[in-house]
Amino acid sequence: MPKLWNETIDxxxxxxxxxxxxxxxxxxxxGGLRSVTMSQVAERTGIGRATLYKYFSDVDAVLLAWHERQITGHLQHLAEVRDRAGTAGExxxxxxxxxxxxxxxxHGGELATYLHQGExxxxxERHLTGIVEDLITEGAQAGDLRADIxxxxLAQYCLHALTAAAGLTSKAAVTRLVDVTLDGLRPVP
Amino acid sequence: MPKLWNETIDxxxxxxxxxxxxxxxxxxxxGGLRSVTMSQVAERTGIGRATLYKYFSDVDAVLLAWHERQITGHLQHLAEVRDRAGTAGExxxxxxxxxxxxxxxxHGGELATYLHQGExxxxxERHLTGIVEDLITEGAQAGDLRADIxxxxLAQYCLHALTAAAGLTSKAAVTRLVDVTLDGLRPVP
Incomplete structure (x- = not known):
């Protein structure tokens, strides 16, 4: 087959x-993670079930691929936020x-735990920890953040503290959680 | 059977x-969680395998019971620490x-995740969160801890931040993690 044809198929x-x-x-x-079925995915996509099975062997494989795409998107977003103007602290x-x-x-539950065990x-997590660690290093050198730890x-402290957001029910509470976490990073008087 | 006999059996x-x-x-x-087998448990206990199976159906059941006992012991210890003399902040x-x-x-790994999903x-966690929340309430009323959140x-913040201890390799690093976490609880000037 000519190259162009392969590219079209891809x-x-x-x-x-x-x-x-x-x-x-x-x-x-x-409907949440548990609600997803192969039939629904096929129907919503507008393809037959047989076609769907050519792409994914089961619903767990679909969810894993969806989750990988989500995580990649989150990381790209966080890297963009990091690259905006401002001091390291900001x-x-x-x-x-x-x-x-x-x-x-x-999303909570067993299935979320399963998805979060993936490679x-x-x-x-390693990538995100690196982003946070680099900003903290820069902020500590500038004197905006504590340099005694x-x-x-400090990066591990931040990212673990912020996982508490999963149990909070309002945006205001999430804002307060970040405030408290940042207070732990301030230079010691 | 007389009551005494039943008590002896129990x-x-x-x-x-x-x-x-x-x-x-x-x-x-x-050897870690994964290394444990029914044969080893029986041998180390000094009982036959058949006897062990009268108590536990499989190695996961043994580990779950061991873990429940661990957690109960940890909670008792933390409640004792809470009841010592000192201010709420201390x-x-x-x-x-x-x-x-x-x-x-x-202990890390899949099996630890499985154990940590138990009821x-x-x-x-609810009990521990209650202990920490009560002390924070008392400390905030005394003016030793922040009262703006x-x-x-704040209890959720603390307990999540401290889960970072699982990835730390020295006691000194764990001490620093607690220092930073406590700094997030200080009254806002």
Whole structure:
């Protein structure tokens, strides 16, 4: 087959895969992780079940792919927030506020625990920890953040403290959680 | 059977069960959660495999019972620490230092995740959150801790921040983590 034809097939397969994950996102949004079935995904995507099974072997595989795409999107967003103008302290605050908002959306339950054990999560956590650690290092050098504790440890402190957002029910409470967490990073008088 | 006889049997069963869990604790300590087998537990306890199976249906049941006993012991210890002399702020600090030391010992991996999904954990977390929340309420009333954020939210902040202890490799780092977490609780100037 000519190269162009292969590229067209690849583009088509990619578009179908994205459409499947878009449909999955809508179903998760509407009914939660546990509610998603292969039949619903096929119907919402506008493809047959047989076609869906050519892309994904079961509903767990669909959810894992959807979750990987979510995590990648979150990381890209956080990297963009980091790259905005401002001091390291301001950019750190912006990154932590965005992260807390994401952590506040986290879906609970066994299936969420399963998804969060994937390798993509380990990789994403390492990447995010690096972003936060670098900003803390820069902020400590500028005198805006405490310099008496290793930045790597402060990064772990922040990201663990902010996982408390998953149990909070209002945006105001998430804002307060980030305030308290940031107060732990201030220079010691 | 006379009542005394029943009591003797109950006491015997209880003693054997405790001995099984002691042996399990030693095996977990030596080789980690995954290493524990029914044969080893029976051998270390000094009972036959057939007897062990009268107490527990499989190794997961043994580990769950061992873990429940661990958690109960941790909670009793934390309640004792809370009840020592001192201001609410001092007692909170003591409770959080003890909790961080426990969180630092946590065994990782899938099996740990499985154990931590049990109902006993939900109950223990609620109990612990209550202990911390009460001390924060008292400390805020005394002016030693911040009063601008609801104590329930500050309790969630503390306990989540301290889960970072699980990834730390030295006691000094765990001490620093508690320091930073407590700094987030200080009254806002």
């Amino acid at each position: 583009a088509h397969r990619h578009a179908v895969r994205e459409a499947i994950l878009d449909a999955t996102a809508q179903l998760v949004e509407a 950019r750190l605050e912006a990154v932590l506020r965005s992260y807390a908002a994401i952590a506040g959306q986290r 993509h999560i380990t990789h994403a 290793p930045p790597a440890e | 006491a015997h069963r209880h003693a054997v069960r405790e001995a099984i869990l002691d042996a399990t604790a030693q095996l977990v300590e030596a 007692r909170l600090e003591a409770v959080l230092r003890s909790y961080a030391a426990i969180a630092g010992q946590r 006993h954990i939900t109950h223990a 609801p104590p329930a939210e």
